[in-house]
Amino acid sequence: MSSAVPSQMVHNASQRGAASVASAFESATSNGSVLQKALTAFDYATLKNADRTTIVFTLLALLATALIAEQYVYQRKKGALPGPSWTIPVIGKFADSLSPSLEKYQEGWNSGPLSVASVFNIFIVIASSTEFSRKILNSPTYAEPCLVASAKKVLCHDNWVFLNGKVHVDYRRGLNTLFTRRALSVYLSIQEGIYKQHFAKWLSNPNPKPEAYMMHFRDLNMETSLRVFCGDYIPEEGAREVSENYWLITVALELVNFPFAFPGTKVYNAIKARKIAMKWFEHTARESKKRMAEGKEVTCLTDAWIKAMIDAKEQRDNAELEAETRRVLVRDFSDREIAMVLLSFLFASQDAMTSGLTYLFQHLADRPDILRKVREEQYRIRGDAIDAPTTLDMVEQMEYTKAVVKESLRLKPPVIMVPYMNHKDFPIDKGYTVPKGSMIIPSFWNPLHDEQVYPEPDELRPERWLDAEGLAEKNPKNYLVFGSGPHNCIGQQYANMHLTAVLGTASVLLNWEHEVTPQSEKVEVIATIFPKDGARMKFTPRAAPAPGTAPEIAAAA
Numbered sequence: 001m002s003s004a005v006p007s008q009m010v011h012n013a014s015q016r017g018a019a020s021v022a023s024a025f026e027s028a029t030s031n032g033s034v035l036q037k038a039l040t041a042f043d044y045a046t047l048k049n050a051d052r053t054t055i056v057f058t059l060l061a062l063l064a065t066a067l068i069a070e071q072y073v074y075q076r077k078k079g080a081l082p083g084p085s086w087t088i089p090v091i092g093k094f095a096d097s098l099s100p101s102l103e104k105y106q107e108g109w110n111s112g113p114l115s116v117a118s119v120f121n122i123f124i125v126i127a128s129s130t131e132f133s134r135k136i137l138n139s140p141t142y143a144e145p146c147l148v149a150s151a152k153k154v155l156c157h158d159n160w161v162f163l164n165g166k167v168h169v170d171y172r173r174g175l176n177t178l179f180t181r182r183a184l185s186v187y188l189s190i191q192e193g194i195y196k197q198h199f200a201k202w203l204s205n206p207n208p209k210p211e212a213y214m215m216h217f218r219d220l221n222m223e224t225s226l227r228v229f230c231g232d233y234i235p236e237e238g239a240r241e242v243s244e245n246y247w248l249i250t251v252a253l254e255l256v257n258f259p260f261a262f263p264g265t266k267v268y269n270a271i272k273a274r275k276i277a278m279k280w281f282e283h284t285a286r287e288s289k290k291r292m293a294e295g296k297e298v299t300c301l302t303d304a305w306i307k308a309m310i311d312a313k314e315q316r317d318n319a320e321l322e323a324e325t326r327r328v329l330v331r332d333f334s335d336r337e338i339a340m341v342l343l344s345f346l347f348a349s350q351d352a353m354t355s356g357l358t359y360l361f362q363h364l365a366d367r368p369d370i371l372r373k374v375r376e377e378q379y380r381i382r383g384d385a386i387d388a389p390t391t392l393d394m395v396e397q398m399e400y401t402k403a404v405v406k407e408s409l410r411l412k413p414p415v416i417m418v419p420y421m422n423h424k425d426f427p428i429d430k431g432y433t434v435p436k437g438s439m440i441i442p443s444f445w446n447p448l449h450d451e452q453v454y455p456e457p458d459e460l461r462p463e464r465w466l467d468a469e470g471l472a473e474k475n476p477k478n479y480l481v482f483g484s485g486p487h488n489c490i491g492q493q494y495a496n497m498h499l500t501a502v503l504g505t506a507s508v509l510l511n512w513e514h515e516v517t518p519q520s521e522k523v524e525v526i527a528t529i530f531p532k533d534g535a536r537m538k539f540t541p542r543a544a545p546a547p548g549t550a551p552e553i554a555a556a557a
């Protein structure tokens with residue numbers, strides 16, 4: 001190939017007209033990055049013989065070819081969908097993704113049920129309608145979840161969360177045994193011990209003024225998760241070590257991050273934090289295996305899993321284990337595999353639960369009428385035994401409190417979108433096929449704020465969930481808070497139980513005020529969503545009502 005070829009290519013193409021440009025670019029760019037293709041076409045051997053001007057012009061021609069080709073490929077993939085009509089060379093919408101904001105996302109969602117963008121030559125299709133978002137989540141033959149680039153480094157490339165297809169279905173079947181009713185009852189008593197300790201801390205906070213509570217809510221969730229997952233196998237200082245370092249994992253999994261693990265980078269720090277967590281989780285697995293082999297009682301999620309494995313192997317009678325689940329559990333899961341599952345649970349739950357809890361407290365402080373109804377229900381269920389342990393039976397009776405949790409998660413869904421990748425052309429709509437290798441993002445905000453299903457969608461109206469014949473209950477497809485399809489949230493019953501139990505107990509033990517600031521209703525997107533001011537609150541003790549007080553009177557106090 002002579003040095004003139006790239007410029008010749010542009011020259012010839014312009015002579016042959018747009019159709020030829022199209023095919024030239026198409027063949028030059030059908031695989032891999034545009035720039036890479038153009039550079040590959042360059043014969044380096046000729047560089048030695050060429051004069052300076054030829055080299056400069058050739059390089060400029062190459063660059064121009066690559067940049068025009070980039071625009072061409074983008075246009076071709078975009079088709080008639082809404083989105084920028086051209087893409088910023090090389091970086092695309094990178095700047096936007098550095099400072100994500102709900103308003104910017106909303107602009108895209110409201111531009112059409114499917115819209116497009118491009119970041120670093122990754123073509124992105126964003127779905128904003130219930131129909132398209134569900135279609136992506138439920139089409140595993142076309143699309144699979146793809147976490148951000150750094151996720152495999154941080155969570156370990158062989159973590160089960162990266163599985164797909166039948167192996168994923170099988171793995172999940174085994175893990176479902178961790179969220180049975182029996183298992184949830186064990187967890188509830190652990191949870192309650194922890195959140196009551198945190199309530200006591202909030203009450204003894206010497207600051208007389210409201211302060212940002214988001215990180216306090218995060219601490220409550222972190223300690224609860226660690227104790228539910230690992231029981232007392234992790235000593236106090238181990239739990240502190242995991243908790244203090246975990247934030248390094250959160251920040252390394254932001255949408256845009258420097259992907260290489262050089263010392264000092266977020267990914268490097270996150271890997272260090274993961275190693276600390278894995279050390280304690282593997283220790284948990286090892287110790288739990290010993291205790292369960294001795295036939296001791298189940299005290300945490302790891303125990304529940306190991307006990308289920310032992311039962312499956314020994315063919316013990318366990319009514320809750322179906323034959324298929326038994327088949328999956330009959331194998332030795334290594335300490336490392338168990339530790340990676342705990343890591344995945346912590347990763348998947350931590351920020352979403354904190355977002356959910358933060359908004360729950362904020363919403364109710366701002367709506368005393370709703371908080372009063374929660375209290376009335378709690379006094380009715382708990383009677384005079386305000387401080388008595390909360391049981392799963394009690395949680396199941398908390399119809400109104402559960403509706404509040406459901407509605408709060410709808411109004412401010414912790415996870416507003418999940419990135420998927422399609423590994424073959426995906427005919428998502430009659431008029432549009434998502435090209436293979438695109439990032440394809442189902443988003444949940446619009447389905448959860450659809451006024452045809454949720455009239456006054458921006459209002460907190462728990463009552464919409466209490467009418468079995470109402471629009472909300474009759475359109476469960478819109479409720480995408482926990483996703484849908486093969487990768488939907490495995491921890492959703494646990495999450496709902498936790499939020500309901502925390503709110504129910506807090507409502508009778510605590511009073512809280514929320515300092516509303518101009519930032520309270522503004523949304524910060526840090527993978528999950530938070531109020532921009534961090535939810536400024538102040539907690540004070542709530543006196544128990546005199547024995548025999550009617551629930552509605554006690555609630556009004």
Ligand code: HEM
Pocket residue numbers: 137145161172344345346348349352353356413414415418480481482483484485486487488489490491492494495
């Ligand atoms: C309010 C709290 C939570 C919210 C809003 C939430 C939301 C979600 C969403 C939207 C997904 C992706 C679903 C999809 O792709 O269709 C997901 C996946 C997942 N969640 Fe949650 N989640 C929460 C709590 C939890 C908890 C407490 C756990 C574990 C104990 C958990 C474990 C997981 C796991 C392991 C996955 C990946 C499942 C798979 O790939 O098969 N989540 N969650």
